Amino acid sequence: MAFYFHDNAKRARGRPITTFSMTLNNDLKILQNRSISLTSQEDLETLRKIAERRQEWITFTADIKKAAEAARSDDTPSGRP
Template sequence: MLFYFSDNKRARGRPQTTLPTTLNNDLKKLVATKLELTTQTDLDTLRLIAEDRPKWNALVAEIRKTADAARSDDPASGRL
């Protein structure tokens, strides 16, 4: 996670999909929360939420609901 916040130069080509980038994209999609994974303090805030089981379950449920809604809006998803 610390590498994600460091200012290292990126390699050429398509950027790798990592856990921090995926989590940040999911958090950005949530309208109800203003969470974003851009700094070390954001990561610490997310850790505190993860330590509180009811808050973490609520956050995960909200991410799932947002992802399901986005999938249902996509006409190409699930169709052959």
């Protein structure tokens, strides 16, 4: 996870590899009411502390799931599933 924060001078050609860190950061962007993002090592530590508290982590992931489902339903044209 710490590798995610290092700036790679040379990148490979083609489509970037989707990593867990990138996916998690995208999910965190969906949450508008949380002040957590994945931009530094300190943010990673904050997420680790949340994950250590089971009930808080369950609530946190449920919020991400609800926000993602709401965003997905906004993308779906009306009248289509």
